[in-house]
Amino acid sequence: MARRARVLFLSQCLPYPPHTGVAARTFNILMQLQQSYDVDLVAFYRTTHQPNRRALEASWAALRQVVGSVAQPTPIPGEHSLVRRLWDHGRSLVTGRGYTFFEYDSRAFARRLRKVLRARTPDIVHLDSLDLHRWLPELPAVPITCTHHDIDSDLLRRRSRQLGPAERRYFLLQADRIERLERELCPRFAANVMMSAVDARRLRELAPGAATVVVPNGTDTDYFQPHCCGAIGKRVTFVGPTLSSYPNRDAVEFLLAEIWPRVRAVDGMTSLQLIGRHAPADHARYHAQSRVEALGQVPDIRPTLAAAGCCVVPIRIGGGTRLKILDAWAMGKAIVSTSIGCEGLDAVDGDNILIRDTPAGFAEAVVQILGDVELRRRLEQNGRRTAVERYSWSMVGKGLRDAYDAIGAAACAARYARSAGLPTSEREERRHDVAPAPPHPPAPSVPVGPPPHLAERQRREESLEW
CATH class of the missing domain: 3.40.50.2000 (Glycogen Phosphorylase B;)
Known part of the structure; x- marks a missing residue:
């Protein structure tokens, strides 16, 4: 041999x-x-x-x-x-x-x-x-x-x-x-x-x-799969540790200061979940925001992603490609991202993702996904297809x-x-x-x-x- x-x-x-x-x-x-x-x-x-x-x-x-x-x-x-x-x-x-x-x-x-x-x-x-x-x-x-x-x-x-x-x-x-x-x-x-x-x-x-x-x-397209968990609520999810990643920390600050208040102004029942390691002081500060839950590091992100109506990637700094987008695509989730957040991916605005760079535009896209079932399902199906055909680890x-x-x-x-x-x-x-x-x-x-x-x-x- x-x-x-x-x-x-x-x-x-x-x-x-x-x-x-x-x-x-x-x-x-x-x-x-x-x-x-x-x-x-x-x-x-x-x-x-x-x-x-x-x-x-x-x-x-x-x-x-x-x-x-x-x-x-x-x-x-x-x-x-x-x-x-x-x-x-x-x-x-x-x-x-x-x-x-x-x-x-x-x-x-x-x-x-x-x-x-x-x-x-x-x-x-x-x-x-x-x-x-x-x-x-x-x-x-x-x-x-x-x-x-x-x-x-x-x-x-x-x-x-x-x-x-x-x-x-x-x-x-x-x-x-x-x-x-x-x-x-x-x-x-x-x-x-x-x-x-x-x-x-x-x-x-x-x-x-x-x-x-x-x-x-x-992404592991066998591990991350669409799940039927009942009706999708008005829940928005961001995945990314802020303790060890400056781009993620900047993204969360941008999200909470400039995007989230605009979303809440349109629909006060929308909630936000943050997944990832956070410094203790930041964890408490995030929780203090209205209808924001900082979950910290979770052993399995799939249940949280499955219950989300929309995933957000408000990244303003960085290169490479975002695994958070690939995992969400594999789970069949609708995503709103900045252009930097999805840079380098086969991301097509309006097809498998919504791409917005201004706080007002980003917030409007989140509200649109949560309120438009047909749009959300199209983004979910096309995102899953993109993950399977282009980004499986095999x-x-x-x-x-x-x-x-x-x-x-x-x-x-x-x-x-x-x-x-x-x-x-x-x-x-x-x-x-x-x-x-x-x-x-x-x-x-x-x-x-x-x-x-x-x-x-x-x-x-x-x-x-x-």
């Missing part, structure tokens, strides 16, 4: 439970890759996903049932130490590197990655985010792919518009540094995995020569596996050409056999740890191994 190719998968989060956007995508991509490849997962974990040791152990155990091997998860150092976070920002300012270079700097992660590489050499390396670019020098000379959940430099610039002057300057500085990385690194990857054709086109504009493959987000996974098969074949051809003394283009050599080193401008030497007078305080704050 032929040996299965091996994929080393580096992730900035431990993708279980798959309740949030990035975690849901990463978990399902792992499941799809494991069908054709042996996958080794080396991942950081976040306290917003695994808040305690018990949750961490449960996530780790669950993922070991999904892929070939999962290294011991590594905490993100700055999540456990204010000193470390400040030190990382300081190093970014002094060196000219982006903040994420230091955010994911971890001795424990380095040890775990090296241990996996000593045991097994991968055929392909999958970076699940450009944030992990600092680990490129550690990787062997095999094809490397990078997933872009957003165009990160554009995302930072969009977010900066909502900030005060000082924060705006810092975010724009980081956006410039990330854009430099995108320009210099992305053409060297064997493939840049994009969420949408819109994102792929934008990356090629930023980084001429970058090879892109569109592998959109997906279809998405096949696209990624096909892309990886092509990358592997090209790498084999390049190795054969060299062994036979045949000419190989410098561009193909870079893409298929060289792990690119992260570029950076000349900068003064900066120590990897905090200055001595902060070291003892940092050690006291550390509760987990870095």
Whole structure:
């Protein structure tokens, strides 16, 4: 029996439970890759996903049932130490590197990655985010792919518009540094995995020569199915954690301040449910709004979605594609979204979704769906059809596996050409056999740890191994 190719998968989060956007995508991509490849997962974990040791152990155990091997998860150092976070920002300012270079700097992660590489050499390396670019020098000379959940430099610039002057300057500085990385690194990857054709086109504009493959987000169309739960009431639902996602937080504030009062002015019996992790202060503030219920993180969103007459996606910041729309489509739900919220999806205004960008227009569309049964049913049926025909994870996974098969074949051809003394283009050599080193401008030497007078305080704050 032929040996299965091996994929080393580096992730900035431990993708279980798959309740949030990035975690849901990463978990399902792992499941799809494991069908054709042996996958080794080396991942950081976040306290917003695994808040305690018990949750961490449960996530780790669950993922070991999904892929070939999962290294011991590594905490993100700055999540456990204010000193470390400040030190990382300081190093970014002094060196000219982006903040994420230091955010994911971890001795424990380095040890775990090296241990996996000593045991097994991968055929392909999958970076699940450009944030992990600092680990490129550690990787062997095999094809490397990078997933872009957003165009990160554009995302930072969009977010900066909502900030005060000082924060705006810092975010724009980081956006410039990330854009430099995108320009210099992305053409060297064997493939840049994009969420949408819109994102792929934008990356090629930023980084001429970058090879892109569109592998959109997906949904489990067997798990998320239309449910008959009796009469649909005048209930509106928004799905999205505000604790860990600035775009979702901005969306909820926009919804409550500018859209919801307009809906209530037309129909005072309409209610709103918010699903996702919220900070305690925000949770109480949301509940204080008239006919608003903040449910927090729920183990299963399907019953809440099934009872909704309309789902809303008032996103104003971000790229990629929205799993919240795909899941709602799969459930056969009528949706109102901003144009940014459904960017990159096969969303057709009036056919499978209503797209509105002004508060008044958005509120009017919500009221229209709740009051027009024929319109709602048309949107529901067409949304479900779109999810099944375009966005089931089985279809998405096949696209990624096909892309990886092509990358592997090209790498084999390049190795054969060299062994036979045949000419190989410098561009193909870079893409298929060289792990690119992260570029950076000349900068003064900066120590990897905090200055001595902060070291003892940092050690006291550390509760987990870095």
